[in-house]
Amino acid sequence: MTREARRAPEARVRWFGLWDSYFVICYLVTTGLVFTSAVPQTARLIAIGALTLIVPWYAGIGRPLMLRHESDRRNGFFVGGLFVLFGLATAVDLTSAFALFAIVPMLMMSLAVRPAVVAAVLGNLLPVTMLWLQGGATAPLMLFVLLASLLGIALSVLLGLWIKRVVRQNREHAELIEELRRNREQVARLSHQAGISAERERLAREIHDTLAQSLTSIISLVQAADAEVEDAPAVARKHLALVGRMATESLAEARAFVADRTPASLRESSLAQALRRQADGLAAQTGLLARFAVEGDERPLPMAVNVVLLRAAQEAGTNVRKHADARAVDLVLRYGEGQVGLRVTDDGKGFDATEAERGAAEAGPDGGGSGDEDSGFGLRGMAARVAEIGGVLSVVSRRGAGTVVEVKVPLDGAAERPSGPSAPRPGTAGRLAEAADDVGLG
Secondary structure, three states: OOHHHHHHHHHHHHHHHHHHHHHHHHHHHHHHHHHOOOOOHHHHHHHHHHHHHHHHHHHHHHHHHHHHOOOOHHHHHHHHHHHHHHHHHHHHOHHHHHHHHHHHHHHHHHOOHHHHHHHHHHHHHHHHHHHHHHOOOOHHHHHHHHHHHHHHHHHHHHHHHHHHHHHHHHHHHHHHHHHHHHHHHHHHHHHHHHHHHHHHHHHHHHHHHHHHHHHHHHHHHHHHHHHHOOOOHHHHHHHHHHHHHHHHHHHHHHHHHHOOOOOHHHHOOOHHHHHHHHHHHHHHHHOOEEEEEEEOOOOOOOHHHHHHHHHHHHHHHHHHHHHHOOOEEEEEEEEEOOEEEEEEEEOOOOOOHHHHHHHHHHHOOOHHHOOOOOOOOOHHHHHHHHHHOOOEEEEEEOOOOOEEEEEEEEOOOHHHOOOOOOOOOOOOHHHHHHHHHHOOOO
């Protein structure tokens, strides 16, 4: 149980603890006054006995009813017994009327407002009624008791209304605390689910951009080596050497990914060097004419920017290899004033960018240029990565005219931006396996 859930009943019990103390003080004062009154001893004992019986009557019946804040027949039964005991004490000793200081609040807490006010008025009129019935009282005494009763009625009404307001505010406060507790639990649950969803998305993109693409390349190279193993064993060995190199690089990427560290290709080299190796690898795997160039003055970039640009180059290269049927591809890293950009251009068959964008929005596939029609983490995943660091991705393509993929990232504040969702980043094999299932590797 949360702290707020415990606070509401604790507040009610604490408030009733104060009221219990007040009730005990009223009982002791009233019985003390009765004990010293001038009535016969038998009358004093009867009055003290009736007042004392009010204590268990309140503790056993009245108090539980007041804590429930509900009214039924038991409330009327409790009030009736209270009047009987108070009337008996007042009939034998008028000094017992001081018990009204405790009885009126009990009436107000036990009944609804209107019945409670009526009962309080009757209770205040009871002493003057008893005095009148007994007879023998002088006119000044009767006037004094009557005025005291009228004053008591006014004070009782005001006190009763104040008590009702306090009780209502305490009940509303308890309800608000309970509602706050439920809302906080719901927010915590939704935040947890959102964090899990964002982390699964991040893991799926990482796997798609690293392991999935590497495995696709390895499969293609193994198939090429198998086709050349008899007729051109030297070419087959070249393909197998590339397979070994890609497997080693993929293993390093996987280890860095699980440990949530910097990609292996960026750990000991600059972004330009990593992109140059990416272009060389693409040329070695496909036979394309892959060129890489740097425009502007090369300078250090935030690691988040380096990772996004490297992943964008890897995804664009995979798209060219799998879909473009191109002869040449150019990678250009541009350092501008306050921004950095990456431009990947191929002379392949191109695709309908508008149709691909519509398909990705409606069904999740990446159209002709996604790089992986089954996973749905091609251009869409690249755009998500770029947006996380405040960049912009643009894709220009049409059938028969090649494709241009360009990423532009402003450098102002890029270093402070996180490189992924602000969710917890697990390092366990279980989360990795879940993300692998998301992209079809499970």
